[in-house]
Amino acid sequence: MDQILSELLARVDGARAAAVGSRDGLLVEQWPQGGDLAALVAEQAGLLQAAGAARHRLGGELTELILQDAAQVTFLRPIGAQLFLLVLLGLPGNLGQLRWFAPRAAERLAQLVQL
Numbered sequence: 001m002d003q004i005l006s007e008l009l010a011r012v013d014g015a016r017a018a019a020v021g022s023r024d025g026l027l028v029e030q031w032p033q034g035g036d037l038a039a040l041v042a043e044q045a046g047l048l049q050a051a052g053a054a055r056h057r058l059g060g061e062l063t064e065l066i067l068q069d070a071a072q073v074t075f076l077r078p079i080g081a082q083l084f085l086l087v088l089l090g091l092p093g094n095l096g097q098l099r100w101f102a103p104r105a106a107e108r109l110a111q112l113v114q115l
Helices: 002-011 038-057 095-112
Strands: 015-022 027-031 065-068 072-079 083-090
Touching (some): 002 015, 002 027, 002 095, 015 038, 027 038, 038 072, 038 083
Antiparallel strands (some): 065 072, 072 083
16 A cells, blocks of 8 residues: 555655545555554545535535645545545645546555455
């Protein structure tokens, strides 16, 4: 997982950190090591579940969730039914690159954990 997350960060201008979290809010892996994304993963898991349920009620499936404030973007992408990818993108960062490379990273992560 470290390699996939580190490659994703290297490819996206402005990307600061990435993590894989479980839908019940547990941190599975993060890059770079040494930071603490556990609380953020826990918070965002609930938000992702709520947004996914709302999208499902409208007849669709959530593919990504983007939250932006004045300093950064928090990007979430489901990985199967149990996990999700979280990426922190500093501003100005390249959201287009993130939206291009994140699905590929998520697919590789799903294959790695055989989802």
